[in-house]
Amino acid sequence: MLTRRIIFNRIALDASIGILDHERRATQPIHVDAEIEVRVSQPVNDEDIHSVLDYRTLHSLIIKQCTDGHVNLLETLTENVADQLLAAFEDTREVRVRITKPSAFADCAGVAIEVCKQKPSGH
Numbered sequence: 416m417l418t419r420r421i422i423f424n425r426i427a428l429d430a431s432i433g434i435l436d437h438e439r440r441a442t443q444p445i446h447v448d449a450e451i452e453v454r455v456s457q458p459v460n461d462e463d464i465h466s467v468l469d470y471r472t473l474h475s476l477i478i479k480q481c482t483d484g485h486v487n488l489l490e491t492l493t494e495n496v497a498d499q500l501l502a503a504f505e506d507t508r509e510v511r512v513r514i515t516k517p518s519a520f521a522d523c524a525g526v527a528i529e530v531c532k533q534k535p536s537g538h
Contacts, residue, residue, distance in 0.1 A: 417455040418508060421470050424448055426477060431485040432492055432516070439485065445514055446525070447477055451500055452509040468504060476503055481514075489514055493528040501532055509533045 426449075429442035453468050460466035480499050486492040497512040513529035520526065 418452050419455050419467075421451045421453065421468065421473060422449070423470075423474065423477065426474070428478060428481055430481045430492070432487075432489060434487040444517055445481065446517060447481060447496070448513040448515075449473075449477060449496070449500065450511040451504075451507055453504070453506040454508055456506055468506060473500065473504075476500065489516060489526070489528045493530050494532075497530050497532045501534055507534065 426447040428445060428447070430445045431439075431442050432445065433439065433443065451468075451473060457466055476499055477496055480496045481492065486495070493512050493514045496514070497510045500510045500512070501507050509531070511529065511531045513527050515525040515527040517525035
């Protein structure tokens, strides 16, 4: 089975995330890294975007999931994004999602949660 990996590096956006009072009052920056492995079911046709999984659609899904309301825990948001990427596209086989809060601590570049999920065999 041929697969293709679509990789997003450091999508930067503001999200309503956090369990602390000050985090509930204002959005904060996050960075999203995602790798989506898809089963290749047809040859690439350079004249037809429908011959591939359009990464604009994946990007929109990630942005929507991260900005569609408040989430208390970074772990929850990371798993939600991974679950949506797996569920939304039939050819998606595996996803790895890392979400970083760069302003979590002053003494480091950020704190991240990463999850890796696969579709069960036979799907």
